[in-house]
């Protein structure tokens with residue numbers, strides 16, 4: 716494994732990762748109005764794009780071969796540590812019962828609550844505001 720090989724991988728795949736993440740954002744059925752789960756995917760996509768650009772520049776301008784790798788580590792390192800809430804706010808355990816969440820709970824649905832707890836919540840809510848909800852739907 717050397718830096719030229721790594722640059723090759725970056726040039727070959729990172730652009731598609733970037734495009735792929737943007738497509739996921741557009742076409743995957745996010746539920747609710749919770750943009751806090753969409754924005755991180757866009758930000759992570761941009762990181763991949765920036766590293767891709769750095770690899771292109773390295774090739775075109777004959778910059779040092781280690782540059783994209785260092786840039787990659789710095790960029791992802793700072794983003795996922797200093798700005799973790801922005802870039803990776805995802806939780807893997809239910810906020811209520813602590814069980815492992817399914818991927819659709821983690822990525823798509825509002826909040827971080829497992830289906831069982833959500834079902835219990837909705838039952839309780841339905842009983843409280845049954846009239847209001849009926850009116851709202853019609």
Ligand SMILES: [Zn+2]
Pocket residue numbers: 809810811812813814828829830831832833
């Ligand atoms: Zn739960």
